[in-house]
Amino acid sequence: xxxxxxxxxxxxxxxxxxxxxxxxxxxxxxxxxxxxxxxxxxxxxxxxxxxxxxxxxxxxxxxxxxxxxxxxxxxxxxxxxxxxxxxxxxxxxx
Numbered sequence: 001x002x003x004x005x006x007x008x009x010x011x012x013x014x015x016x017x018x019x020x021x022x023x024x025x026x027x028x029x030x031x032x033x034x035x036x037x038x039x040x041x042x043x044x045x046x047x048x049x050x051x052x053x054x055x056x057x058x059x060x061x062x063x064x065x066x067x068x069x070x071x072x073x074x075x076x077x078x079x080x081x082x083x084x085x086x087x088x089x090x091x092x093x094x
Contacts, residue, residue: 037090053094060091 044052063069069083070076 033086033089057091057094060087063087
């Protein structure tokens with residue numbers, strides 16, 4: 001299981017709890033995105049910030065410029081909107 005799948009599973013467990021407030025869900029999702037972003041940064045820790053940030057920004061902008069991030073209809077329908085929100089969020093914190 002990769003880092004993204006682990007984080008998605010954590011978020012699913014939070015959502016599955018019927019007593020969880022919308023505020024907790026929002027904060028949990030922000031924490032999950034933040035942790036994922038940090039894990040990506042760690043994968044590229046050989047690059048200093050002055051190289052990593054412009055490169056990461058270029059990658060995020062490339063994906064956001066695509067008509068569809070996902071090639072299959074199933075993934076576009078299920079995951080496209082959330083993927084774009086996640087990419088936009090990360091772009092906003094760079």
